[in-house]
Amino acid sequence: xxxxxxxxxxxxxxxxxxxxxxxxxxxxxxxxxxxxxxxxxxxxxxxxxxxxxxxxxxxxxxxxxxxxxxxxxxxxxxxxxxxxxxxxxxxxxxxxxxxxxxxxxxxxxxxxxxxx
Amino acid sequence: xxxxxxxxxxxxxxxxxxxxxxxxxxxxxxxxxxxxxxxxxxxxxxxxxxxxxxxxxxxxxxxxxxxxxxxxxxxxxxxxxxxxxxxxxxxxxxxxxxxxxxxxxxxxxxxxxxxx
DNA sequence: AAGTTGTGCAACCAGAAGGTTGACAATTGG
DNA sequence: CCAATTGTCAACCTTCTGGTTGCACAACTT
Numbered sequence: 001x002x003x004x005x006x007x008x009x010x011x012x013x014x015x016x017x018x019x020x021x022x023x024x025x026x027x028x029x030x031x032x033x034x035x036x037x038x039x040x041x042x043x044x045x046x047x048x049x050x051x052x053x054x055x056x057x058x059x060x061x062x063x064x065x066x067x068x069x070x071x072x073x074x075x076x077x078x079x080x081x082x083x084x085x086x087x088x089x090x091x092x093x094x095x096x097x098x099x100x101x102x103x104x105x106x107x108x109x110x111x112x113x114x115x116x
Numbered sequence: 117x118x119x120x121x122x123x124x125x126x127x128x129x130x131x132x133x134x135x136x137x138x139x140x141x142x143x144x145x146x147x148x149x150x151x152x153x154x155x156x157x158x159x160x161x162x163x164x165x166x167x168x169x170x171x172x173x174x175x176x177x178x179x180x181x182x183x184x185x186x187x188x189x190x191x192x193x194x195x196x197x198x199x200x201x202x203x204x205x206x207x208x209x210x211x212x213x214x215x216x217x218x219x220x221x222x223x224x225x226x227x228x229x230x231x232x
Numbered sequence: 233a234a235g236t237t238g239t240g241c242a243a244c245c246a247g248a249a250g251g252t253t254g255a256c257a258a259t260t261g262g
Numbered sequence: 263c264c265a266a267t268t269g270t271c272a273a274c275c276t277t278c279t280g281g282t283t284g285c286a287c288a289a290c291t292t
Contacts, residue, residue, distance in 0.1 A: 003131065010129035013122050014250085018199070025203040028210055032269060045251055047270060052249090066259040066268050077204040081197050083134070087141035088193040094144050130280085149238060161281055163240060168279090182238050182289045 004057055005083060008076050011056035016041075017049050021058060024072040031067045120173055121199060124192050127172035132157075133165050137174060140188040147183045 012018055020035055036046035050070055053059040057076045061068050128134055136151055152162035166186055169175040173192045177184050 005134070006129050006131055009125050010249095012200075013126035013129055015119065015122055016250095018121070022203055025206040025210065033267090041250090042252065043269070044253085044271085048250070051270090063258095068269065072207050074204045074207045077200050081200050081204075084128075084193050084197050084200075087138055088190045088197075090141040091188050091190045094141065126279095132280090147238075148240090157280090158282065159239075160241085160283085164280070167240090184239065 004076065005079060007052075007056040008058060008080050011052050011058055012080075014049070014052075017053055020046075020049060020053065021072065024059070024070060029069045029071045031069055035070060120192065121195060123168075123172040124174060124196050127168050127174055128196075130165070130168075133169055136162075136165060136169065137188065140175070140186060145185045145187045147185055149183075151186060 012021070016039065023035065024030060032043060032046055032050055035050070036043050039046065050059065050061070053070075054061060058073060060071045060073055062071065128137070132155065139151065140146060148159060148163055148166060151166070152159050155162065166175060166177070169186075170177060174189060176187045176189055178187065
């Protein structure tokens with residue numbers, strides 16, 4: 001799980017982290033304390049979640065006095081949507097071609113192909 | 117981790133599963149045996165991965181004789197891209213407004229823009 | 233009928249994930 | 263300077279994950 005894409009998907013697999021991202025997107029930068037306030041979990045747990053988001057590249061943290069505001073980085077979102085959209089498009093195109101073939105022939109056996 | 121979105125993100129957090137999805141998108145339906153052939157792992161492990169993909173709604177399995185072809189379902193992709201794009205857009209809009217405010221402070225006459 | 237093939241299920245294991253508490257580092261208000 | 267505030271790090275526990283092996287079982291082949 002070392003690559004960026006895996007980390008990004010894994011980061012967003014957790015509802016709490018998705019909520020953190022949603023709130024950062026809606027309200028802008030916020031500190032761990034502010035971010036953690038709504039949840040019934042320790043600040044340390046929130047800090048861990050933020051670390052996961054940071055290592056996934058979804059978030060950066062800076063130091064403003066003794067506060068450490070968290071900032072959402074939108075770039076990784078592009079990485080994810082590109083991956084998803086690529087294969088969704090490929091699948092759709094493939095099914096479109098299949099439909100075309102079925103429409104033309106009404107019955108043909110083209111199977112038994114090795115997956116490289 | 118009961119909701120669909122969490123399962124979908126978690127499913128794609130694994131490189132092997134992303135590869136399975138990629139190949140299903142490129143080559144169309146395939147059996148577990150065909151799908152597992154390229155990997156240095158047991159067929160049972162592949163079967164587990166397919167189960168994860170199935171429970172995430174990314175894939176369906178049918179029964180054709182003793183073969184159980186796996187079929188890619190593109191719908192869940194939409195769910196994921198919608199989530200991602202929504203918050204990316206919110207974040208970008210927020211930063212755009214911030215830029216506008218900063219622009220105003222430095223003497224520009226740029227006004228607030230409605231973006232929805 | 234008997235064997236082979238394709239696939240799933242259960243038990244087990246090591247390591248990662250997500251939470252807890254306790255200690256500690258840094259900044260700053262008094 | 264002292265102490266409160268803000269947050270991280272470390273150790274620990276429990277649950278989840280991803281792999282293994284062994285077995286079951288239905289469905290083709292011969």
